[in-house]
Amino acid sequence: MSAFLFIKVELADENYADINPPFKRKRRLKIGTFKVTSNGYKLGERFLKIIFDNALKQKVEEIYVTIFDKRQEQVRLIKLLEEWGFNFHGTKTTVNGDEVLFVKKFVKGKADPANPKKTYPFLQWDSSFFIVPIYPEYHTELFPDSMLRTESAMDFVENKPHRNAVSKVYISRSYERRLDPGDLIVFYRTGGVYGGVATTVGIVESVVTDIPDEATFVALCRKRSVFTDDELKEHWNFKKNNRPFIVNFLYSFSYAKRPTLKWLNEKGIIPNVLDMPRGFRRISKEDFITIAEYSRNV
Template sequence: MRILIDTNIIIHREANRVINEDIGLLFNWLDKLKFDKCIHPLSIEEISGYQDENVVKTMKIKIDNYNQLKTESVDDQLIRQIRQTDNSRNDFIDTSIVKEVYNNRVDYLITEDRGIHRKANLLGCSEKVFKIDTFLEKCIAENPELKNYQVLAVKKEYFGNININDVFFDSFKQDYDEFENWFNKKADNISYVCITDGNVKAFLYLKQEDKNEIYNDIEPSFPQKRRLKIGTFKVTSTGYKLGERFLKVIFDNALQYNVEEIYVTIFDKRDEQLRLIYLLEDWGFRHWGTKTTDNGVEQVFVREFKPTPNLQQPKLSFPAVSKNTRKWIVPIYPAYHTELFPDSILNNESPQDFSENKPYRNAIKKVYISRSINRNLNGGDLVLFYRTKFNGPAHHTSVISTIGVVENVVTNIRDENHFIELCRKRSVFDNEELKKHWNWNKYNRPFIVNFLYIESFPMPKVNLKKLRDLNILQDAPRGFEPISDVKFEQILIEARANESYIID
């Protein structure tokens, strides 16, 4: 397996001081799996022009640790078209790097560069281009016996019960002189934390603010609104989609407190901060301005919480969805139900069996594989998931458990390998199971529905008996079945759904 590694990752890996601890975990996996670590010849040119002379000297010594690509593939028409938009030498090099995975000279490319990821989308090879965290997810999903963590659970915890001396908090201490004092004063406040083997992997503190909050240090000034402030937020790369899991916590709190906006103030000095900014931007946060403090100037990012639903890119307005779309109901077997929707756990299932030790459990973005006759779903369509019978008659144990919103549908799948690559980042299935799905019927290949997980309905959930009594459904759905607006409304009422995320 040949893995092409982008320039900045190599620079940070070989620097004399640790800049990005996540890169150490990445290279640990690359070594474990005996992957061939490759470097593009133009990356060496970039490194030679790096401002830090110590890094350049170190890299010239350590460059033999990588397999330098001996040749470059030829530019085809699509590559030449992309080069027309390159405005600098760096842009040109980025195109040359992504070209090698596009032309199958290497198996995968790992890069944190958003521009390269955009080019991969244009070239139709985005499933082979990974960020550090998503590549770790791939490694864990395909090699579960080699994963470092058995359980990664997010829980509420008082500040006072968390070890402030954990190295996780060192970056906060560097950025904020008053951090330790502030942290100790919050001893009786609730935070969200993920602790594994005694080490903190992620931390989140949220603060509800009313319309009377004063924002003298933010420019431009905030208008009066009910807001949720992301007070402290950090996630280390583990390959378990903790960033998405914590985003779900943020959005759930915003729903609970019925706020108008969510905002965060954050420095943009380190890679970990930039990655967090990119994650927030991917989910609809936009740069507002700056906050000036004694510690320096922070960037301010704001997200309208209930914007007009974006049907083409639902995650930009998540969890806000539109009523003016089609509605579907689809079955899901018990064996996969709580694997995909841990928050939908039912009374007859054991919580101990569903700790968040697999990437897809933490994700908001998920995959549903189907051979349904109906394949014409669109972005923004709403889907109700019907868990089929479990240890009892369908009448009582089949239930409507969860609602999601469609991102997109993929029907143009080239072959088995392409199918596995498209599913790998979000699916409950391992590679062998995915192969079985693909080959089950060669005359009816599966398609993929990418969707966002919005809400698990409270217990008790609406079962088949109730659906029959209300004349909503008589039998379990087979594939994606459309339902009327009237029946959809009935289900939401019976399910006691939090309809505040549904925008007229």
């Protein structure tokens, strides 16, 4: 077995006598087991997405995990947890010795725009909003959770790093490059007036524009984009007078109900169906909320 995850909800009256310093009374999600073999498939990030989705569903205030910090794989896991907002709290006494304990505060409205991973999955509402197209042949490869009903899950069973990763890469030559950490992106799967749909929301981590050479570009994109190394090289050299730039972003969520291009046009979000954005296009906060409210109406 290369990976295993076990989580459970604990209520405010849970007994934490073996934890030092003591926990305050809160509803929590405990990560009982988090085991991932280091295989390059980004399963650790996939597990974190499952954990955070369940924390939202169960309306907990904190997530915590206890772990020994002796072996190399345990140290790697601790570093991953810290990267995603878990902080050292103290220790838990067990028959095999003391485990270290890490806690992630899970409070809505506390998004950190400078470091979105720390407060993921919460959104920064005081930010800019964008819509950007993604072609069908790349869409579900990058966003398997946003698969359309017309697609088959059997076409996406192979384990690939960019599918499991929460932290992903979008490559662009857009004239609009003024994206900041914490900004929100609506990804639009192209396909015409009725076939084109907005499916996915991402949170900008960073934008890399000053890329010195091909090798650096490939290294920055590897395992987090849908492209092979050779395809990345083709992208880099396609237009030498307009080199691509990179948007590092976090996959946030998929819309339950997907608005079509026709609907986006009727609502004035994309005013002209013949003028779909070729790159990043700014939309208003109100537009973003309108899409979100439509998506919930299922």
